[in-house]
Amino acid sequence: MKRFRGFVIKEFYHIFRDKRTLIILFGMPVVQILLFGFAVTNEISNVDIAVLDRSKDSETQKIINTIEASKYFKVTDFIVDEKQIETIFKKGKVKAVLVFENNFSKDIVAKNMANVQIITDATEPNVANSVNTYLTSILQQYQTDLNQRQQIPYQIVPQTRMYYNPELKSVFMFVPGIMTVILMLVSAIMTSISITREKELGTMEILLVSPLKPYQVIVGKVFPYVFLAISNAIIILMLGFFVFKMPIEGSYFLLALETVLFIFSALALGILISTISETQQTAMMASLMGLMLPTILLSGFIFPISSMPLPLQVISNIIPAKWFIILIKGILLKGVGLEVLWKETLVLVAMIVAFIGLSVMKYKTRLE
Amino acid sequence: METKNAILVKNLSKRFGDFTAVNAITFEVKKGEIFGFLGANGAGKTTAMKMLIGISKPSEGTATVAGFDVKTQSEAVKKSIGYMSQRFTLYDDLTIKENIAFFGGIYGLSNEKxxxxxxxxxxxxxxxxxxxxxVRSLPLGWKQKVAFSVALLHEPKIVFLDEPTGGVDPITRRQFWEMIYREANKGTTIFVTTHYMDEAEYCDRVSIMVEGKIEALDSPKKLKKQFKVDSMNEVFLKLARNIE
Structure with a gap:
């Protein structure tokens, strides 16, 4: 035990004397959460649009007025010819063009139907998508108002409610996501680098020749990172809770338990990487390509897994982050407990066992 | 376990697939002796040494270090030996004191000790x-001296030194060897590999490994006589040439 304590103290010296890494370790989560929380948003406001009005009648004017009145759009240009649409998009200022067909008002009265077209500049797909949705809903609102003046026989009025995140705040998606990425980074990358560093310096050899058992060396190296990862998790959750009003509906105990499980799975991955790489650089590349990218891209953090092609969906299952994101969203937003999340929890436990088993096997064959 | 041999090696071999790195070597090292373990790069001396210090498993043969079998009692072996490798082995970002405390700690020394x-x-x-x-701020020569002293902290019976003076200036090398002599006089067995043939002359006995086998083993004086030359350097060259 005393040997182990000395070992851990030494690891903390390494960590705390490396000021640059330390700043990155604790600065990064704060900066990322604040950036994602404040700057990254799918909401739109004051988007410039143009109108091509072939009718120029009272109804189209009403619609244009409604759009102008909303805080989302500003009608900056009126064009008269279809050919101008591309010209105006190429200038880049206008994000959408609203086209009214001939005889708009007349058609509404005569045929009970009129056409309007929304054309968006999809070089920025997210903006185009939002503009489209917002414009459509303004038009729908207008239609509903129209209908109140007339009798129509059947009507389906959908009422939508968004559970668990009624305002669709993107920060509710980013806090769990960033927490996952940061914990993976601290636990897997930092440990694999710190273990391979000892290999590179030759001190690992000295440790193996000493009476310390190999597992003591590994546990000693990994232990400080458990501590660092947990403090990072706490910082991120506090920022989410106090700055962005991210709810914590579920039990704190379960939240802590699942977080520690995820940290362990990431540490086990870090150890596995360090058994197969000889230098810090290899370890770093392996961690970045093998862990960070899948954690960001395939975990469902940014891109929904259900819309991925089947092979990627299958691959996403072996990424611990995927399961952790399900767990943490369930606990934070839905407030569910182990009775719902037991399956995901078991998957994490199984992964930890598998990764550690693999590392031990790799390690043994190296010694032979 | 009272024998006069600190290290006893019999037909020790190590194979990696088809390649035989160490081929049935047999030798013994007496207590308190300075034993030079020589060989060209790739001759197999590092592999042989790794088996003796218990971090590589022998394919065949037996080796006893400080009375313990390296195959079955590697834990006991590890407690009785000190080790310093050619690659620098103290932590750069720890102070000298912290390094001493750390290595003392992992060998189980008490705080007072x-x-x-x-x-x-x-x-x-x-x-x-x-x-x-x-430690980062120390010159290399000093680092090596501290590293040597750290390897001796737990008062091991045998010290393994793997090219301890690589890249060090002649004066520091001289001082380093004085430290080795002092330690040997206290009864510690020294097992040292080196590239420098002048250092081979300082050893009580030397073995020369060529392509996995020990081709010569005796005191420097007798070896020079046997090969009818004036220096260990020439002995070494003669052996290496014979193989070619």
Missing amino acids: IKEKTALLIDELGLHDKASNL
Whole structure:
């Protein structure tokens, strides 16, 4: 035990004397959460649009007025010819063009139907998508108002409610996501680098020749990172809770338990990487390509897994982050407990066992 | 376990697939002896040494170090030996004192013992003003001397030195060998590999490994006589040429 304590103290010296890494370790989560929380948003406001009005009648004017009145759009240009649409998009200022067909008002009265077209500049797909949705809903609102003046026989009025995140705040998606990425980074990358560093310096050899058992060396190296990862998790959750009003509906105990499980799975991955790489650089590349990218891209953090092609969906299952994101969203937003999340929890436990088993096997064959 | 041999090796071999790195070597090292383990790069001396210090498993043969079998009692072996490798082996971002405390700690020394040893070591090396500096700031020669002293902290019966003076200037090398002599006089067995043939002359006995086998083993004096030359360097060259 005393040997182990000395070992851990030494690891903390390494960590705390490396000021640059330390700043990155604790600065990064704060900066990322604040950036994602404040700057990254799918909401739109004051988007410039143009109108091509072939009718120029009272109804189209009403619609244009409604759009102008909303805080989302500003009608900056009126064009008269279809050919101008591309010209105006190429200038880049206008994000959408609203086209009214001939005889708009007349058609509404005569045929009970009129056409309007929304054309968006999809070089920025997210903006185009939002503009489209917002414009459509303004038009729908207008239609509903129209209908109140007339009798129509059947009507389906959908009422939508968004559970668990009624305002669709993107920060509710980013806090769990960033927490996952940061914990993976601290636990897997930092440990694999710190273990391979000892290999590179030759001190690992000295440790193996000493009476310390190999597992003591590994546990000693990994232990400080458990501590660092947990403090990072706490910082991120506090920022989410106090700055962005991210709810914590579920039990704190379960939240802590699942977080520690995820940290362990990431540490086990870090150890596995360090058994197969000889230098810090290899370890770093392996961690970045093998862990960070899948954690960001395939975990469902940014891109929904259900819309991925089947092979990627299958691959996403072996990424611990995927399961952790399900767990943490369930606990934070839905407030569910182990009775719902037991399956995901078991998957994490199984992964930890598998990764550690693999590392031990790799390690043994190296010694032979 | 009282024998006069510190190390006893019989038909020790190590194979990696088809390649035989160490081919049935047999030798013994007496207690208190300075034993030079020589060979060209790739001759198999590092592999042989790794088996003796218990971090590589022999394919065949037996080896006893400090009375313990390296195959079955590697834990006991590890407690009785000290080791210093050619690659620098102290932590750069720890001070000298912290390094001593750490390595003393992993060998299970008590706090009092560590304090006592630290004071002694700093005294011996004359490092009073540098003891709280990061090791990074020390010149290489000093680092090697500290590393050697650290390898001796737990008072091992046998010390393995793997090219301890690589890249060090002649004066420091000389001082380093004085430290080795002092330690040998206390009864510690020294097992040292080296590239420098002048250092081979300082050893009580040397073995020369060529392509996995020990081709010569005796005191430098007798070896020179046997090969009818004036220096260990020539002995070495003669052996290497015979193989070619």
